[in-house]
Amino acid sequence: xxxxxxxxxxxxxxxxxxxxxxxxxxxxxxxxxxxxxxxxxxxxxxxxxxxxxxxxxxxxxxxxxxxxxxxxxxxxxxxxxxxxxxxxxxxxxxxxxxxxxxxxxxxxxxxxxxxxxxxxxxxxxxxxxxxxxxxxxxxxxxxxxxxxxxxxxxxxxxxxxxxxxxxxxxxxxxxxxxxxxxxxxxxxxxxxxxxxxxxxxxxxxxxxxxxxxxxxxxxxxxxxxxxxxxxxxxxxxxxxxxxxxxxxxx
Amino acid sequence: xxxxxxxxxxxxxxxxxxxxxxxxxxxxxxxxxxxxxxxxxxxxxxxxxxxxxxxxxxxxxxxxxxxxxxxxxxxxxxxxxxxxxxxxxxxxxxxxxxxxxxxxxxxxxxxxxxxxxxxxxxxxxxxxxxxxxxxxxxxxxxxxxxxxxxxxxxxxxxxxxxxxxxxxxxxxxxxxxxxxxxxxxxxxxxxxxxxxxxxxxxxxxxxxxxxxxxxxxxxxxxxxxxxxxxxxxxxxxxxxxxxxxxxxxx
DNA sequence: CGGTGAGTTGAGACGCATCAACCCCAGTGG
DNA sequence: CCACTGGGGTTGATGCGTCTCAACTCACCG
Numbered sequence: 001x002x003x004x005x006x007x008x009x010x011x012x013x014x015x016x017x018x019x020x021x022x023x024x025x026x027x028x029x030x031x032x033x034x035x036x037x038x039x040x041x042x043x044x045x046x047x048x049x050x051x052x053x054x055x056x057x058x059x060x061x062x063x064x065x066x067x068x069x070x071x072x073x074x075x076x077x078x079x080x081x082x083x084x085x086x087x088x089x090x091x092x093x094x095x096x097x098x099x100x101x102x103x104x105x106x107x108x109x110x111x112x113x114x115x116x117x118x119x120x121x122x123x124x125x126x127x128x129x130x131x132x133x134x135x136x137x138x139x140x141x142x143x144x145x146x147x148x149x150x151x152x153x154x155x156x157x158x159x160x161x162x163x164x165x166x167x168x169x170x171x172x173x174x175x176x177x178x179x180x181x182x183x184x185x186x187x188x189x190x191x192x193x194x195x196x197x198x199x200x201x202x203x204x205x206x207x208x209x210x211x212x213x214x215x216x217x218x219x220x221x222x223x224x225x226x227x228x229x230x231x232x233x234x235x236x237x238x239x240x241x242x243x244x245x246x247x248x249x250x
Numbered sequence: 251x252x253x254x255x256x257x258x259x260x261x262x263x264x265x266x267x268x269x270x271x272x273x274x275x276x277x278x279x280x281x282x283x284x285x286x287x288x289x290x291x292x293x294x295x296x297x298x299x300x301x302x303x304x305x306x307x308x309x310x311x312x313x314x315x316x317x318x319x320x321x322x323x324x325x326x327x328x329x330x331x332x333x334x335x336x337x338x339x340x341x342x343x344x345x346x347x348x349x350x351x352x353x354x355x356x357x358x359x360x361x362x363x364x365x366x367x368x369x370x371x372x373x374x375x376x377x378x379x380x381x382x383x384x385x386x387x388x389x390x391x392x393x394x395x396x397x398x399x400x401x402x403x404x405x406x407x408x409x410x411x412x413x414x415x416x417x418x419x420x421x422x423x424x425x426x427x428x429x430x431x432x433x434x435x436x437x438x439x440x441x442x443x444x445x446x447x448x449x450x451x452x453x454x455x456x457x458x459x460x461x462x463x464x465x466x467x468x469x470x471x472x473x474x475x476x477x478x479x480x481x482x483x484x485x486x487x488x489x490x491x492x493x494x495x496x497x498x499x500x
Numbered sequence: 501c502g503g504t505g506a507g508t509t510g511a512g513a514c515g516c517a518t519c520a521a522c523c524c525c526a527g528t529g530g
Numbered sequence: 531c532c533a534c535t536g537g538g539g540t541t542g543a544t545g546c547g548t549c550t551c552a553a554c555t556c557a558c559c560g
Contacts, residue, residue, distance in 0.1 A: 042480075043480065061394075069389060069390045086372055088262055089261075089483075091386060091387070091480060114368045121364060122364060125336045126336040128382065132385060133341045135385035135386060139311075139389060140319045142389065142393050186393075194541085197539095226314055230293065230341060233337070397547075428507090429507065430505095438548075438549090440507085441549075442549070460506095
């Protein structure tokens, strides 16, 4: 089942087994790509969307000096460019970070789904809005946090998302990123990322070695990052990570 | 027609007159609110969405020190929290900047639309993805631009969006924002916003006085901001503002 | 006429960028 | 087998951009 991880455990949007079947049948092709490959360019019309099965992918915007800003990072189970279905043309590039396996879904089959299965269509819509919620958390990260806070916030997010995909045990996970990549995510230079990593290491919060993240103290890391996982719309509460979901509202 | 401005002139998503009629009939209520009012709180379930008719609204995330990061700013014609329809619960707050007039659309009526009018549903979906594209441009702004570039980029964006809504002549428009608000948008302190404004004024690019923006030199402002309006998905080309839409692709 | 919120300006501190070395290690080819 | 190469990571010195704190103006309003 290629669609196994898609929307798994998401609050109010988990797929029924029939819906999963329908989506599975909408896949036209499964492909693999090498690391650091650009799969879709800005301004180029797309007629299919990409479900990520394995590996890590990115979406990024280039500035005129050849520098990049990552606007999203995707883990297995994410529908990377489902938003290309209504938009048709993208405002950013889509690429691989690691080697990946992806499933392609032609937009014509998504037409059929929106016509015949409005409830499944609503869940696909939900999926793209979850990406938008993550965008907003990234805006908060860049606008309100200092360098250490940004990296800490990013690690907390990836820990939760990878754990939901069954790819983190809540403390350790592989990312396939370099320190330079972290810089393009957090709006910092590679050199400063390095100093941030040292500080996080010396403070006993987490270590990053050869693209492997190990979180030593999840609570302090989350506090340093002002991280609250509610925006990820995960159904079950997460051990060790405080969430306003578990506290009374207002 | 309350829905008159919604998706007007958007590439590949303009409404037909029948669709506009359907949406118009989905409105249950038209209300007004005063400036600086919070209309929806984080974590609170919503059963209607809000179409902005007149005024400026914001979406923002609070940090634990009482500081805010704005994640979106809405102009007349925007469906401010349409994403609350699939999501049900928001990850941020929704509030007014100026006095506003809004139209409320119950989610039950959106259910009917997605069941009966898949093409209109796709356009509603498009609308929420346009907001996500704007989120991404804001990420680029915060991650890659310096203080002057951020403010310049924001002004360029608002100029284009307000012009598309018929509320800017391409040079002058009202925003209803203070310098402190600009700080919460651009991730800067009010004091520094003030210095940035002085620099933009002395460089002859634009002036900001009593929440009124006047752009003296649109080309230089756009260049300073690395601004390309393609991400706003406006159908017609914009006089005076360079766009890669008008250049050959790659 | 005192109060309040927005805007303005200056001085000093601090966080991050920049520039420049240097190390380590995995490939690669002679 | 070893020299070479290049990418990723590490560290130091220095400079600049933005923050912080503080004072002051001005317009508006009770």
